[in-house]
Amino acid sequence: xxxxxDGLRAPALRIRGLKHWFADPEGxxxxxVDVPELELAxxxxxxxxxxxxxxxxxxxxxxxxILPADTGTIEIAGxxxxxxxxxxxxxxxxxxxxxxxxxxxxxxxLTALENVALGMTFRxxxxxxxxxxxxxxxxxxxxxxxxxxxPGQLSTGQQQRVAIARALAGRPTLVLADEPTASLDRTRGExxxxxxxxxxxxxxxxxxxxxxxxxxxxxxxxxxxxxxxxEARP
Amino acid sequence: MNxxxxxxxxxxxxxxxxALTVLYVALGAALALVVARSHAATETSFRDAAxxxxxxxxxxxxxxxxxxxxxxFYVDEPAGTLPWSVYEELQKDARVKAVVPYAMGDTYAGHxxxxxxxxxxxxxxxxxKRPIGEGVTGRLFDEQAFEAVVGSLAARTGGLGLGSEIQVxxxxxxxxAQHAERWKVVGVLxxxxxxxxxAVFIPLETFYKIEGHGGHAEPGHAGPGREExxxxxGHAEPGHxxxxxxxxxxxxxALGVRLGAPHLRLAAFAQWRDTHPDAQxxxxxxxxxxxxxxxxxxLSRVFRGAVGLVLLVGALGILVxxxxxxxxxxxxxxxxxxxGARPGHVFTLIxxxxxxxxxxxxxxxxxxxxxxxAALSSHALAEYGVRLSPAPETFDLGLLLGLAxxxxxxxxxxxxxxxxxxxxxxxxxxx
Numbered sequence: 001x002x003x004x005x006d007g008l009r010a011p012a013l014r015i016r017g018l019k020h021w022f023a024d025p026e027g028x029x030x031x032x033v034d035v036p037e038l039e040l041a042x043x044x045x046x047x048x049x050x051x052x053x054x055x056x057x058x059x060x061x062x063x064x065x066i067l068p069a070d071t072g073t074i075e076i077a078g079x080x081x082x083x084x085x086x087x088x089x090x091x092x093x094x095x096x097x098x099x100x101x102x103x104x105x106x107x108x109x110l111t112a113l114e115n116v117a118l119g120m121t122f123r124x125x126x127x128x129x130x131x132x133x134x135x136x137x138x139x140x141x142x143x144x145x146x147x148x149x150x151p152g153q154l155s156t157g158q159q160q161r162v163a164i165a166r167a168l169a170g171r172p173t174l175v176l177a178d179e180p181t182a183s184l185d186r187t188r189g190e191x192x193x194x195x196x197x198x199x200x201x202x203x204x205x206x207x208x209x210x211x212x213x214x215x216x217x218x219x220x221x222x223x224x225x226x227x228x229x230x231e232a233r234p
Numbered sequence: 235m236n237x238x239x240x241x242x243x244x245x246x247x248x249x250x251x252x253a254l255t256v257l258y259v260a261l262g263a264a265l266a267l268v269v270a271r272s273h274a275a276t277e278t279s280f281r282d283a284a285x286x287x288x289x290x291x292x293x294x295x296x297x298x299x300x301x302x303x304x305x306x307f308y309v310d311e312p313a314g315t316l317p318w319s320v321y322e323e324l325q326k327d328a329r330v331k332a333v334v335p336y337a338m339g340d341t342y343a344g345h346x347x348x349x350x351x352x353x354x355x356x357x358x359x360x361x362x363k364r365p366i367g368e369g370v371t372g373r374l375f376d377e378q379a380f381e382a383v384v385g386s387l388a389a390r391t392g393g394l395g396l397g398s399e400i401q402v403x404x405x406x407x408x409x410x411a412q413h414a415e416r417w418k419v420v421g422v423l424x425x426x427x428x429x430x431x432x433a434v435f436i437p438l439e440t441f442y443k444i445e446g447h448g449g450h451a452e453p454g455h456a457g458p459g460r461e462e463x464x465x466x467x468g469h470a471e472p473g474h475x476x477x478x479x480x481x482x483x484x485x486x487x488a489l490g491v492r493l494g495a496p497h498l499r500l501a502a503f504a505q506w507r508d509t510h511p512d513a514q515x516x517x518x519x520x521x522x523x524x525x526x527x528x529x530x531x532x533l534s535r536v537f538r539g540a541v542g543l544v545l546l547v548g549a550l551g552i553l554v555x556x557x558x559x560x561x562x563x564x565x566x567x568x569x570x571x572x573x574g575a576r577p578g579h580v581f582t583l584i585x586x587x588x589x590x591x592x593x594x595x596x597x598x599x600x601x602x603x604x605x606x607x608a609a610l611s612s613h614a615l616a617e618y619g620v621r622l623s624p625a626p627e628t629f630d631l632g633l634l635l636g637l638a639x640x641x642x643x644x645x646x647x648x649x650x651x652x653x654x655x656x657x658x659x660x661x662x663x664x665x
Contacts, residue, residue: 094574
């Protein structure tokens with residue numbers, strides 16, 4: 001689906017009436033995510049919080065198009081994620097979304113450089129060559145001297161920085177970070193958030209961070225709290 | 235980074251499993267190469283040997299195939315004899331470029347003893363078109379002397395060298411009594427990869443000097459009234475003999491004919507078929523093709539089927555191997571999907587791994603096969619007259635392409651299963 005002409009002026013993320021249910025073992029449905037309205041401009045940051053089970057990670061999966069939303073609309077850079085087939089959602093995600101996982105999810109057999117380049121493998125168009133963009137991103141996160149190191153040879157903090165470089169090397173419109181400080185101690189967690197927000201700002205990307213870390217939350221002027229999951233009849 | 239690099243990195247991450255699978259496919263590919271090359275070399279050997287002559291003239295009371303097997307391959311008994319006059323007639327025929335007489339009926343240490351002329355060594359050649367008489371150790375025999383030239387295999391297995399003396403035994407199966415005459419070995423042929431390697435050659439003139447083989451009516455071991463099939467002996471041929479010419483009563487086992495031009499072949503065949511009451515023309519290449527079609531081709535199909543099964547089992551091994559790794563790769567697949575990989579990317583990635591395994595196995599297998607062929611080549615040439623070539627051929631490329639196809643088939647099912655990976659669940663479980 002082509003981007004509208006005013007794609008560059010469109011917000012990085014726009015959500016309207018989003019609801020998603022999971023089936024429960026008794027045949028009913030559990031409302032996992034309920035976001036009536038949410039908008040995030042390019043370059044803006046937002047922290048999403050909520051209790052355990054409030055659907056924070058599921059919300060990220062819905063925004064990224066990994067899961068299809070049951071109702072409502074999600075637009076990324078003016079392009080609708082809703083209503084697209086799986087392949088269409090994959091394309092939109094590859095084009096606009098960078099993802100930082102809680103457990104980093106670096107592929108163990110690949111070097112830091114290969115892991116970052118992997119993040120751009122599936123992007124349909126990219127200005128810079130993936131290798132040079134990956135090198136630049138790793139340099140930006142301070143890992144120029146660790147290009148050929150595999151994840152097992154890196155510290156936890158370094159792995160997180162590789163994950164951040166992977167998410168941002170392709171200059172996405174929107175960066176989704178799922179509990180990025182959960183695996184780090186307080187000092188490293190703060191450093192990670194500093195890096196993430198600064199790098200996203202440099203790229204002009206909107207940043208949506210899911211966290212239940214109160215210290216992390218204080219660093220974000222704008223926050224959104226998800227309601228606790230509520231049961232709904234099918 | 236592209237999918238091919240990613241597939242290669244994926245294989246490198248599982249070195250033991252990859253190495254074992256590659257080895258399995260390699261053994262299958264090596265087997266396929268060696269079997270195919272041996273089969274082709276055997277066929278070539280048959281065809282080359284049969285191409286030595288445009289036509290054979292053989293006794294009328296045997297089949298064409300029997301004549302070829304007896305005269306070209308030295309493996310069957312000649313079906314009878316021809317009058318000498320046919321030889322003389324062909325020598326005068328303008329269409330005939332060369333005619334070589336053969337008289338057979340004796341053996342030495344299990345090797346066929348062939349009475350012939352020096353023309354035999356000039357007319358026949360090996361698979362490289364080099365006359366078999368070239369490169370002889372020693373020299374060719376004097377046509378009037380009790381001298382012998384032996385094939386390379388006959389020399390080795392019979393323990394013969396220059397200066398050795400041989401006595402031949404009566405009968406093509408070697409079960410008869412030993413003749414009193416002795417021949418001195420004056421030449422040993424180089425290995426030619428032809429039936430000539432297995433034979434012992436003596437001058438035709440001396441063949442008739444063997445007691446009982448004489449140019450006249452008393453053939454000795456196959457004299458009048460007890461003629462033995464295939465044993466060229468002498469008894470008078472009424473109507474053909476020139477009085478006083480001792481050769482006219484001789485009999486021959488067969489004649490090899492080289493014509494002046496290939497297009498004369500069918501015309502000469504038809505004419506001699508209709509005009510010779512005691513001889514039949516035989517087209518050796520046709521007989522060998524028929525033999526290959528009737529006997530060798532079915533065997534070849536069985537071999538090919540067996541090799542195909544081996545490769546299929548290799549492909550199944552790849553399928554099972556890739557399938558078994560899927561469970562441990564759910565997170566990897568989910569991460570790729572989260573990074574924007576479409577189902578087609580995941581499918582292609584896993585299929586590429588199957589193709590890479592097959593191609594790697596194929597390349598290692600070809601190397602193993604070439605090594606095996608190189609190691610066997612001298613033995614095969616010396617023992618079986620088969621010229622095995624360890625050099626790459628078009629077939630090898632076909633084998634690699636076939637293996638790539640098998641890799642696609644082997645990877646398709648695991649790849650299809652990989653598409654079923656629940657992305658969100660796999661990402662969350664690992665979180």
